[in-house]
Structures are given as C-alpha cells and as structure tokens.
Amino acid sequence: MMALGWSVTFLGVCLTAGQVTGDDELAAYHKLRSSFLQKEDMLMNGASLRLNKVEEEFDRWLTSTVGSLIQQYKKERLQERFVPATYFPKVRSHIENTTLYKVLRKMPKGGALHIHFSSATSLEWIVDKGLLLPGCHVYWPAGSPPSAASPKVPKGALAFFNASQAVPDGYLPASQLLQKPGFQAELLKLLTVQPEDEQLTSAEIWAKFADVFVRTGHFFTNTAAVQQYLRATLEDFLADGVSHVEFRIDLFHDQAHLYDLDGREHRGVDKVDVYSRIVSEMQKSAPHLTAKMIASSFRMRPPEDMEKDLTYAFEVKKQRPDFIVGWDAPGEEDIGRPTLEYAAQLLRVQNLSKAYGVDMPLMLHDGESDWSTLNTVDAVLLGAKRIGHGFNILSHPLLMEEVRKRGVAMEVCPISNQVLRYLTDLRIHPGARMIENGLPVTLSSDDPGIWGARGLSHDFWEATVAWQLNTRTLKALARNSLEYSGLTGAEKEGALRNWEKDWDHFMATWKSLVSDEHQVYV
Known part of the structure; x- marks a missing residue:
C-alpha cells in the first residue's frame, strides 16, 4: 500500500497545475514507471556494479541472445514446454x-x-573409468535379487573385494560384466535420472x-x-x-x-x-x-x-x-x-x-x-x-x-x-x-x-x-x-x-x- 500511495501522490503532483492533456498524462505515467523500475532495480544483486564499455557490449549481446531464444520458443509454439519449464x-x-x-x-x-x-x-565416469579399478564388483543377479542373500541391495550396487575376500552372492567382477553387451548403458541408467522420471512425485524421485x-x-x-x-x-x-x-x-x-x-x-x-x-x-x-x-x-x-x-x-x-x-x-x-x-x-x-x-x-x-x-x-x-x-x-x-x-x-x-x-x-x-x-x-x-x-x-x-x-x-x-x-x-x-x-x-x-x-x- 505504501508503494501504491507513493505512486498516486507522484502522479497527482505531475498532473496538477491546470488543464492537462492526455499526452501529458501518458508522459507523466512513463516518468513514474521509469522511476519505479529504477528504484526496484537498485535492490537486485549486482545493482551497485558499473559495467565498462566491453561489459556493456557483452550485456547487449546477452540480452539480445536471451530475447532471441525466448522468441524462438514462442515462435515454435513451445510455450507449453519452454526449456526452463521442461524437465x-x-x-x-x-x-x-x-x-x-x-x-x-x-x-x-x-x-x-x-x-x-x-x-x-x-x-558416466563410474561406467567409463571406475569399473576398471582393481577389485571392482557390481551386484548384477541373473534374475530377481535373491531376497535371502542380499535383501537390501539394489541391482547395480558397486563394491570392492580383494582376492582374499569372500564375494557375496549376486556380485560379479566388473571386468566380467564389461564383456556383456548393453551392460554399461543399463548401469548408467540405474545411476541417473531419466526423461521419463518427469512423471514421478518429489517423494518418488x-x-x-x-x-x-x-x-x-x-x-x-x-x-x-x-x-x-x-x-x-x-x-x-x-x-x-x-x-x-x-x-x-x-x-x-x-x-x-x-x-x-x-x-x-x-x-x-x-x-x-x-x-x-x-x-x-x-x-x-x-x-x-x-x-x-x-x-x-x-x-x-x-x-x-x-x-x-x-x-x-x-x-x-x-x-x-x-x-x-x-x-x-x-x-x-x-x-x-x-x-x-x-x-x-x-x-x-x-x-x-x-x-x-x-x-x-x-x-x-x-x-x-x-x-x-x-x-x-x-x-x-x-x-x-x-x-x-x-x-x-x-x-x-x-x-x-x-x-x-x-x-x-x-x-x-x-x-x-x-x-x-x-x-x-x-x-x-x-x-x-x-x-x-x-x-x-x-x-x-x-x-x-x-x-x-x-x-x-x-x-x-x-x-x-x-x-x-x-x-x-x-x-x-x-x-x-x-x-x-x-x-x-x-x-x-x-x-x-x-x-x-x-x-x-x-x-x-x-x-x-x-x-x-x-x-x-x-
């Protein structure tokens, strides 16, 4: 309400002193609007920073580029999947x-x-490089995870075992699994979110x-x-x-x-x-x-x-x-x-x-x-x-x-x-x-x-x-x-x-x- 009162008062002062034309009213409003936006802009992060000429040129390019992106999305009728609104x-x-x-x-x-x-x-680093580390094993059961042996281990769990350690059921050497077609892609999918996860709730993700x-x-x-x-x-x-x-x-x-x-x-x-x-x-x-x-x-x-x-x-x-x-x-x-x-x-x-x-x-x-x-x-x-x-x-x-x-x-x-x-x-x-x-x-x-x-x-x-x-x-x-x-x-x-x-x-x-x-x- 304070901001509204200030704006009404400001506009009222601008429009007093006799007969005022519609153009005068519009000019006064634009002056009010510009002043208001400048005051608001001064609250933002970076408001006190002053750009040099090189930075100003970059800023013009940045503004133009972002504007072009937004217009491109609108032109292609992508508003319903505007990129920052898309998973x-x-x-x-x-x-x-x-x-x-x-x-x-x-x-x-x-x-x-x-x-x-x-x-x-x-x-991807794990899939490309981490699996090559000595002793690396992956829990990769042939069928469903055996409930008795490893009830809480999800498929794709990684662990390290040396030659003297007993390897639990379901864990296979990464070197062996790397010979399996499609293994790396499947493991990566288990380690990352996917486009289809867009449908999940916050609790599910x-x-x-x-x-x-x-x-x-x-x-x-x-x-x-x-x-x-x-x-x-x-x-x-x-x-x-x-x-x-x-x-x-x-x-x-x-x-x-x-x-x-x-x-x-x-x-x-x-x-x-x-x-x-x-x-x-x-x-x-x-x-x-x-x-x-x-x-x-x-x-x-x-x-x-x-x-x-x-x-x-x-x-x-x-x-x-x-x-x-x-x-x-x-x-x-x-x-x-x-x-x-x-x-x-x-x-x-x-x-x-x-x-x-x-x-x-x-x-x-x-x-x-x-x-x-x-x-x-x-x-x-x-x-x-x-x-x-x-x-x-x-x-x-x-x-x-x-x-x-x-x-x-x-x-x-x-x-x-x-x-x-x-x-x-x-x-x-x-x-x-x-x-x-x-x-x-x-x-x-x-x-x-x-x-x-x-x-x-x-x-x-x-x-x-x-x-x-x-x-x-x-x-x-x-x-x-x-x-x-x-x-x-x-x-x-x-x-x-x-x-x-x-x-x-x-x-x-x-x-x-x-x-x-x-x-x-x-």
Missing part, C-alpha cells in the same frame, strides 16, 4: 547446443559452494536418489575410487570456468571411512588427507584451483549421534583448520528430522569453537522441502552462515530481511529443485525473487552427476534464460561465490584477484565464441 534431462542436449551455453561455459563463474562429493560430476546413493555408497569408500573421481571432478569444474569447489563429504564419528583394497582404513584426519592431497597435487598444474571440505552428518541421525558427529568434526578440523571450512547435516527434509530437533546440538557450536580453538561455520541444508518451511527459520536463527537451497524462504518476509542484514548467503540450486520436483517451471523459482530482493545469492549444482551435468554452466544457463539475468547480476553471482566461500582471508583475496583477471580475459575474448552476433543455435 532438465529432456532438454540437456538442447541447452548444450546453444551458443549461450558455450559462452557461459567459458565465463569465469567463481566457486561452486553446494556440491555433494559422490555426485559431483557425471556418473527422492526414493530413486536414495537408490543411487546406495548403489554408489560402497564405491566411494574405496580410496582409489575417491582419488580418481575427485581428480576427474576438479578437472571438469576447471574446464567449466569454476576455480573453487566446496564439497560436502560425510564425516561421521562411527562410520563412512575410506579403505584401500588391502583393507587399510583411513578415518578422521587420514580420510581428510586423502582428499586434500589430490587438491595439492592438482594445484601444481592449476595454481588458481582451490577446493575445501564441508564436514557432513545426516538429517536422519538421532540428536545424540549428531552431537558426536559435530564434536568429531571439530576434533578433525582442529588438525586441518584450512581444509574443513564448515559443517552441514543434509538429507531429505520432508521425511527427516526438523532442524529444531537439533537446536540443542547446534547451539553448542560457539562453546565447541572456544574449546577447540577453531571456527566451524554452519552451512545448513534447509528449505529444500514441500512442507517444512520453519527449517529455514531455525537455520538462520541458529547462526548459519550459508543456507543450502532456502527454497521456502519466500514464506517468511521477515526472515528475508534477517538474511540480508546478517549476510547469510543462499546456495541456490535451480536444476536440482526442478529434478526433485519441488517445482516444474524455473521462471517461478524463488532464486529469482532472492536476487531481486538483494539477498546474497550463489548458484550451484548440488548433485549434477545424477542428471548428467558437469560444473555450473547448465544451472547458469537455466537461470539466465528463466530469470532473464543481465551481466551485472551474473558478475555479482560469480563474485558472491568467492566472497561467501570458506576460503581464508588471504586465499579469498587471491581468488578474487585471479577471478578478476579471468573475467577481464573473458570479456576480451568472448566474441571468438560467437561467429554471428545474433546467432543463437550452433
């Missing part, structure tokens, strides 16, 4: 064949702050996700598999214009350790070092690369186990303070425990920080839900520095103001939310409203491997087209991903400095990716 597995190939995607892929995007390690890049994680769970307890998959993942992110990645990696006090094929165990600091050593090795050839770990528990855990996990994370972080940068408890919210149930444990973070002499920022999965809208409220009030998803935050206008005031970054994952059926049309994704209201927003890809994506470019494409983002906002999103990262102060300064150089280089060379200024499709 991602159905349109991935289309997206990858657009010039916009090829340009965005080269654009320096900063960091990926919301990534689950075991699905961080395309799971979550159940399919759970089966994928069961299939790959044992695979990612193998040290060699973790090392090689991490290397491939970081290579994919670097190729996608992403220089910093923060992986959510399980760190339970009582399970989920790593094992060599000979049975040697890596737990706690030893487990963390398996990851950090690969990062250090890759930095020799890619010095701008940085990667960190967010220690993770699980939303289904009882509060007493959650408390032990949190304390254990502090014990490990004390020994590796620069590699572990935060803590989370992911899991499906609609069937998991509410965040409030863990309030007593999370309120201990400050005392634990004092006791161990290290900070442990909370980076909590919350608001990724059809129902549990209060989880986001609890996450913010309990002191989270970042919120994973925050899909339901629009239900709480006061909370949005609190997020803005506290500088709590929102890790927005548009494709993930669509794949998991929290919405179908990305034009109405709350991430757009977060950006428009000036909340600190970063874009991330969550579990891209499960839907065949790599890096961040697919999410940037969907957001750019669905939300009609401009260059200022894209630049702000990339900067946000480094400014709100878990990097140390010195690392952050270096990362931002390197990103600025990469951004300037991109702006100087992007035209080489576009043979025709108005080209949309390749």
